[in-house]
Amino acid sequence: MKDTLFSAPIEKLGDFTFDESVAEVFPDMIQRSVPGYSNIITAIGMLAARFVTPHSNVYDLGCSRGAGILSMRRHIQVEGVQIIGVDNSAPMVERCRHHLSAFHSTTPVEILCDDIRCIEIKNASMVVLNFTLQFLPPDDRLALLQKIYQGLEPNGVLVLSEKFTFTDEHINTLLIDLHHTFKRANGYSELEVSQKRTALENVMRTDSIATHKQRLEQAGFSQVELWFQCFNFGSMVAIKSNNSPL
Ligand SMILES: C[S@@+](CC[C@H](N)C(=O)[O-])C[C@H]1O[C@@H](n2cnc3c(N)ncnc32)[C@H](O)[C@@H]1O
């Protein structure tokens, strides 16, 4: 379904939430809003083919309607893998479960309606945070990454995709502007772009690439790299090294 949520003037613009109306249009919204989204989803599948090991767990934290899970599941060839998707939006979880059940697979998937800060992560070969960390309060981000690091097995991978801010004001303005041009090219009006931006202001706090790298390293990851960037959006991989002390 087409996203027209911000197309008419909204008198009292509240904070953006992943409610019923957002969940309904979400695939169209994210596809038209995030440059490179499809490439990232495809690459998550390619990474799953390389990193997922037999008899391990795979987590998609903030899985929304399950695009990342489907991509991983299609590429997992090893046996005994359990995929766990987590999202605290009930309307997203409902659609995710329904969508996944339409495809046959031998790899089981469990979708939990829960807060990613509360779940246990263990025996993981791959963890995905695809545009989710930016919605956590900044003070909670390090603890989540530490929990992920501890739950990963050696050689396990974390994929972290985010919208970024840039410390150079000129570059920051340029990349935000290019993102808005991208959204306009995808059919969003000036009003839609600006109302969504205001709605996101209090709920989505973005970090710089340098902040993400530092935080990942602080959490324990020694191998961290940005593998994709388009304008102010991108995706990083962080690998738990083989000779990790933890
Ligand atoms: C931008 S969407 C993620 C998109 C999705 N990963 C994909 O690739 O299609 C962010 C998701 O994170 C979920 N979310 C945000 N904070 C959360 C939290 N603390 N616990 C669980 N889910 C959360 C939201 O409900 C939303 O579905």
Ligand SMILES: O=C(O)C(=O)C[C@]1(C(=O)O)C=C[C@@H](O)C=C1
């Ligand atoms: O639409 C925007 O401007 C965004 O920042 C995109 C973004 C995201 O980065 O997660 C914000 C909220 C929606 O979940 C989909 C995409």
